[in-house]
Amino acid sequence: MASTAFLWLNQAGYAALRPLIFRSSAQHAHERIMALLRTLDQQAWMTGVLRQFNQWAFDPQPVQVGGVTLPYPLMLAAGFVKGDGFADEDVALVAMSQGRNIIPGWRSMPALVGPVEFGSFTRWPRLGNPGTVMWRDAGTRSTQNRVGLRNPGARAAAAFLAQNKAHLPPIFGINIAVSPGVDDPAQQQQEVLEALDYFHTAGITPAWFTLNISCPNTEDDPGGHQTEAHTRSLCAAVAGQVQTPLWVKISPGLADEQYAILMRVFAETGVQAVIATNTISQPVPGQPAVTAGVGGGRLHEQALAATIRLQQEKTRHQYPVDVIACGGMLDSASYRAFAQAGAQAAQYWSALIYRGPLAAALIINEDTHA
Numbered sequence: 188m189a190s191t192a193f194l195w196l197n198q199a200g201y202a203a204l205r206p207l208i209f210r211s212s213a214q215h216a217h218e219r220i221m222a223l224l225r226t227l228d229q230q231a232w233m234t235g236v237l238r239q240f241n242q243w244a245f246d247p248q249p250v251q252v253g254g255v256t257l258p259y260p261l262m263l264a265a266g267f268v269k270g271d272g273f274a275d276e277d278v279a280l281v282a283m284s285q286g287r288n289i290i291p292g293w294r295s296m297p298a299l300v301g302p303v304e305f306g307s308f309t310r311w312p313r314l315g316n317p318g319t320v321m322w323r324d325a326g327t328r329s330t331q332n333r334v335g336l337r338n339p340g341a342r343a344a345a346a347f348l349a350q351n352k353a354h355l356p357p358i359f360g361i362n363i364a365v366s367p368g369v370d371d372p373a374q375q376q377q378e379v380l381e382a383l384d385y386f387h388t389a390g391i392t393p394a395w396f397t398l399n400i401s402c403p404n405t406e407d408d409p410g411g412h413q414t415e416a417h418t419r420s421l422c423a424a425v426a427g428q429v430q431t432p433l434w435v436k437i438s439p440g441l442a443d444e445q446y447a448i449l450m451r452v453f454a455e456t457g458v459q460a461v462i463a464t465n466t467i468s469q470p471v472p473g474q475p476a477v478t479a480g481v482g483g484g485r486l487h488e489q490a491l492a493a494t495i496r497l498q499q500e501k502t503r504h505q506y507p508v509d510v511i512a513c514g515g516m517l518d519s520a521s522y523r524a525f526a527q528a529g530a531q532a533a534q535y536w537s538a539l540i541y542r543g544p545l546a547a548a549l550i551i552n553e554d555t556h557a
């Protein structure tokens with residue numbers, strides 16, 4: 188049974204802490220949190236404490252979505268537990284074999300918040316973009332990032348998770364992104380399949396795989412991956428290879444017709460859920476020529492519009508594809524709006540920054556008592 192006193196303490200504690208955290212830049216604060224998670228992951232007793240917090244914070248509210256049973260309808264979105272960046276695969280593998288925690292948060296975040304989508308992982312490691320890549324806009328409770336798919340690569344990520352298999356959480360997802368900068372669709376497909384294969388071969392069994400065809404912060408235009416032909420061939424190839432439920436993550440701001448086409452393609456290729464949406468590209472504060480993906484409050488309207496549109500298609504054609512909302516879910520009102528639009532579950536990222544680590548529990552609790 189969730190403890191109201193614990194949730195209240197958590198909310199009050201984070202309200203007091205937030206101004207201190209916000210004195211640092213978004214990027215600096217994020218780096219410090221990753222350093223903290225790296226330490227927490229190493230302490231088995233700490234995992235036990237975080238699990239206890241999880242039990243005090245969440246009431247079981249099982250939900251079936253996209254072929255998966257979740258303990259409650261909110262999940263941490265991809266991009267928080269995604270791992271360090273590396274310039275090449277050998278370096279990533281050496282770092283891992285020397286005992287470095289290359290995916291900070293892999294143990295502590297699921298213990299605390301429950302279901303987490305790990306990644307995005309690409310076939311090859313990536314360092315991501317240099318310089319400042321994260322911002323926050325507290326006035327609209329938004330985040331903005333151009334991390335650029337920094338990650339250790341699928342091979343090292345799979346090997347690292349395999350090394351720690353005994354301590355993996357009961358339910359987690361793995362998000363695989365298409366390789367940025369690869370123009371040839373056949374190679375693109377091959378790299379996604381190879382990435383998946385590393386997890387299979389390592390014996391990693393997530394509850395779901397997500398195919399991310401919508402990252403706005405790389406050398407690619409994500410629109411190029413979301414055409415009918417490209418999406419169809421990728422989804423068919425991946426669905427043909429994995430037994431695990433397959434979800435696909437798409438962009439906000441697409442044309443109504445494109446959402447209709449994507450939903451049909453997902454239904455026809457065996458995709459079990461669509462995550463709507465990734466961030467939306469907008470100019471970076473003070474640098475009008477540079478764009479980065481906005482999440483949080485400024486994304487919500489577009490993510491909600493996409494959710495409504497996809498859900499309409501699902502209902503009209505009876506497609507067996509669930510809609511998972513993502514974008515600016517920060518409180519019970521935004522959560523309720525997604526649920527009323529028909530989303531069976533929702534993901535969050537920016538809520539962590541504005542509501543604290545137990546944001547999901549606070550939102551569910553507010554919703555229950557609204």
Ligand SMILES: Cc1cc2nc3c(=O)[nH]c(=O)nc-3n(C[C@H](O)[C@H](O)[C@H](O)COP(=O)(O)O)c2cc1C
Binds near residue numbers: 330513515536537
């Ligand atoms: C710093 C950062 C990194 C992200 N990296 C990824 C990623 O690697 N893969 C992905 O699918 N989404 C990524 N996202 C997008 C989030 O998963 C989510 O779709 C987006 O932030 C919208 O949710 P929100 O409004 O709750 O923040 C990232 C978001 C942020 C803020």
